[in-house]
Amino acid sequence: MGIFVVGVVVVELRSWIRVLNSGRRRASGDARPDSHSHSRYPRSPGLALRAGDTLDSTVEIRTSQGTFLGRGSDPDGVLAYIEDKIAVLTGIPAGHGEPFNVLRYENGQHYDSHYDSFDEAGYGKQSSQRVATVLVYLSDVEEGGETSFLFEGVGGTERLKTVDYKKCDTGIKVTPRAGDALLFWSVHPDMTRDLHSLHGGCPVARGTKWTATKWIRDRCMSGAGASCSSESVN
Numbered sequence: 001m002g003i004f005v006v007g008v009v010v011v012e013l014r015s016w017i018r019v020l021n022s023g024r025r026r027a028s029g030d031a032r033p034d035s036h037s038h039s040r041y042p043r044s045p046g047l048a049l050r051a052g053d054t055l056d057s058t059v060e061i062r063t064s065q066g067t068f069l070g071r072g073s074d075p076d077g078v079l080a081y082i083e084d085k086i087a088v089l090t091g092i093p094a095g096h097g098e099p100f101n102v103l104r105y106e107n108g109q110h111y112d113s114h115y116d117s118f119d120e121a122g123y124g125k126q127s128s129q130r131v132a133t134v135l136v137y138l139s140d141v142e143e144g145g146e147t148s149f150l151f152e153g154v155g156g157t158e159r160l161k162t163v164d165y166k167k168c169d170t171g172i173k174v175t176p177r178a179g180d181a182l183l184f185w186s187v188h189p190d191m192t193r194d195l196h197s198l199h200g201g202c203p204v205a206r207g208t209k210w211t212a213t214k215w216i217r218d219r220c221m222s223g224a225g226a227s228c229s230s231e232s233v234n
């Protein structure tokens, strides 16, 4: 795996969504996992399940393949480098991050709109909350595959009462570009869930989409191997 430099903020969609443009500054090689990665890294479901959900009942929500990778599984230190950059970007120590959820979407594959934060009514009491997400695009996509925020733009939350969110034709869509990253917050400063953070991955129409998602929690994730001290964020 090579390195993409996650660059500075260039686009602000709302106060809580940022697209970080790499300016195509590749430090070396290609950030996509190699072509054997789907056999090297086993498929893992990765979706948090609500009470009553099963792996079978959620299989159509996210149809991509994925696995989890953290700094511990990367002896070259590339993932640690990116995790540390994300810590600087968010101001939250790297140890609060879950391992990267690396996803590969082929033609027609998608991720239905969802919240990354946990709603206790559905998920039950959690030991920590997901407060922010950094989604790193590891590839361009020839057509489709945008990340959509349905509640964004004029009409906002009202619009969803009348649209079919699976069509991906409303709200704000962010086009994947290799090396860019997207930061958005799932909670307000008072830690209540931000309902505008509803998002999903539109179906890939042509090409292959690779992403690495970093879900960041309000508490340290023990065993992640990264620092949980705010002094480590510099």
Ligand SMILES: O=C(O)CCC(=O)C(=O)O
Residues within 6 Å of the ligand: 101, 103, 111, 116, 133, 135, 145, 146, 147, 148, 199, 200, 201, 202, 211, 213
């Ligand atoms: O693939 C995308 O654009 C969205 C991914 C996503 O929603 C997630 O990983 O939480």
